[in-house]
Amino acid sequence: ETGVTQSPTHLIKTRGQQVTLRCSSQSGHNTVSWYQQALGQGPQFIFQYYREEENGRGNFPPRFSGLQFPNYSSELNVNALELDDSALYLCASSLDRGSSLNTEAFFGQGTRLTVV
Amino acid sequence: AQSVTQLGSHVSVSEGALVLLRCNYSSSVPPYLFWYVQYPNQGLQLLLKYTSAATLVKGINGFEAEFKKSETSFHLTKPSAHMSDAAEYFCAVIPISGGYQKVTFGTGTKLQVIP
Secondary structure, three states, X not given: XXXXXXXXXXXXXXXXXXXXXXXXXXXXOOEEEEEEEOOOXXXXXXXXXXXXXXXXXXXXOOOEEEEEOOOOOEEXXXXXXXXXXXXXXXXXXXXXXXXXXXXXXXXXXXXXXXXX | OOEEEOOOOEEEEEXXXXXXXXXXXXXXXXXXXXXXXXXXXXXXXXXXXXXXXXXXXXXXXXXXXXXXXXXXXXXEEEOOOOHHHOEEEEEEEEOOOOOXXXXXXXXXXXXXXXX
């Protein structure tokens, strides 16, 4: 068990709706990264937050947005859901931004989002 | 731009047999390399990582991987497969100049262990 928890574990939404996914980081970790893992694919980096500021973003449209709170927990928000947004969403927390790769990123179990 | 290729989306081995999962990277400069394991309905767990120290890297659960610059490869091996090794395995690369925000994952290899 990594200490990174995500909620909810499963979610079904209708196309066009908005969704918020939550991630509680491992104690003491100030960095959180979010990934989208479509069925049969590897995870794709969405964005990273370090001390409440966005610190890098992957190739995802602006309707994917995030927040990190003072306690370093985080949210991923997706607006105007599309069918292709159906995926497992993973968050990972680490002690720093990952510039030192002696720092390991710990993953949560993910939220399975289904858009119908 | 970096990329990573995992040959074989599915690999089956008998219990006790050698496990070999292949990973090749494409990068102008040798990157940092990782292997992760994902059990059903779980997140990713780090097995091992190469960060330009020793080319033979030992990880958890008896796995190891060897970085071969001439072959641009980082194949994962385990001498003797256990039933508990059945899972999906992902190779990932991060450029030396970047952190986890620049990670690229492969498409994964599902390992089946046959009793």
